[in-house]
Amino acid sequence: MRPRDIGLAVAVMAVWGVNFVMIEVGLDHFPPLLFNALRFTAAAFPAVLFAGRPQVPWRWIVAVGLILGVTKFSLLFAGMAAGMPAGLSSLVLQSQAVFTMVFAVLLLRERPRPVQIAGLVVAVAGVGLVATRMGAAIGAFLLIVGAAACWGLSNIATRKASPPDTLRFMVWVSAVASGPLIVLSLLIDGPSADLAAVRSITWDAVAAVLYVALISTLAGFAVWGNLLKRYGASTVAPFSMLVPFFGMASAAVFLGERIHAIDVAGGVLVVGGILLGLVRTPAPRLVRVDA
Incomplete structure (x- = not known):
């Protein structure tokens, strides 16, 4: 990769890491479902009016909108609101x-390589290690794990959709997620809680919504999608392992979160396991033997 593009990839990871701090800021003011609804509404409008028609079948836009936008981020926000630290959330x-x-094995019938299975075992051990110190917050931890599962499922749907324009795809996904999230917020958070949060809105809360909607979602995915098209997933994907480092560091600096030794050890196992799964082993060479 060109140095400029390496810098862009690292910058996106920093944006996505700091995103967890901004989510914490937003959750200090808004109920989780309302914050999620505002996030996707701001990402969708007015951008959807200028994005043009979707370039993939509607079924994939609806699927990703419901799995990623509605379910994954609602679980993430609920877990963080229930007490899961921002930095640790970025890791789990x-x-x-x-x-x-x-999901690729179950739904796409892909056959994992032995090194991928080994990496999976190491990463799961890392998540399990982090879980050992959660104590009373184990429910919040499980919500984040549920969010990770939904993200994995949405990755399969996005792979099947293969959008040629990631930014346009995310705008339409955000539009699909917006309506159901507004309805869910009114039903679960309650109109009175939503109205009270809107009436007492602060500049910090506005900044949190705009950051997660415009900078993290639209700008972040636009740059990421462009890098994926130019260099391929095998080159670009490993940069995502920087997200928990930026997430935990920014949470320590801006929120005063302590980084425990177990968190570091678990993080090493999670990141190391995922990177191990990306290793490509060379195919065995055939030796020709002349009779």
Whole structure:
């Protein structure tokens, strides 16, 4: 990769890492479902009016909108609101790579290589190690794991959709997610809680919504999608392992979260396991023997 594009890839990872801090800021003001609804509404409108027609079948846009937008991020926001630390959430969410491989085996009939299975075992051990210190917050931890599972399933749907324009795809996905999230927020958070949050809105809350909607979702995925098209997933995907490092570091700096030794050890196992699964082993060479 060109140095400029390496810098862009690292910058996107920093944006996505800091995103967890901004989610925490938003959740300090909004109920989880309302914050999620505002996030996808801001990402969709007015961009959807200028995005042009979708370039993939509607079934994939609806599927990703419901799995990724409605379910995955609602579980993530609910888990963080229930007490899961922002930095640790950024780490546990990377187990999506494990779920992606599992769903690829179950739904696409892909055959994992032995090194991928070994990487899966190592990454799962890392997630399990982090779980040992959660104590009373184990419910919040499981919500984040559920979010990672939904992300893995949405990765399969996105792979099947193969959108030629990632930015346009995310705008339409956001539009699909917006309506159901508004309805769910009114039903679960309640109109009174939603109205109270909107009436007492602060500039910090507005900044959190705009950051996760415009910078993290639209700008982040636009740059990421362009890099994937130019260099391929095998070259670009490993950069995503930087997200938990930026997430945990920014949470420590801006939110005062402590980084425990177990978190570091678990992070090494999760990231190491995922990277191990990306290793390509050379095919055995055939030796010709002349009679």
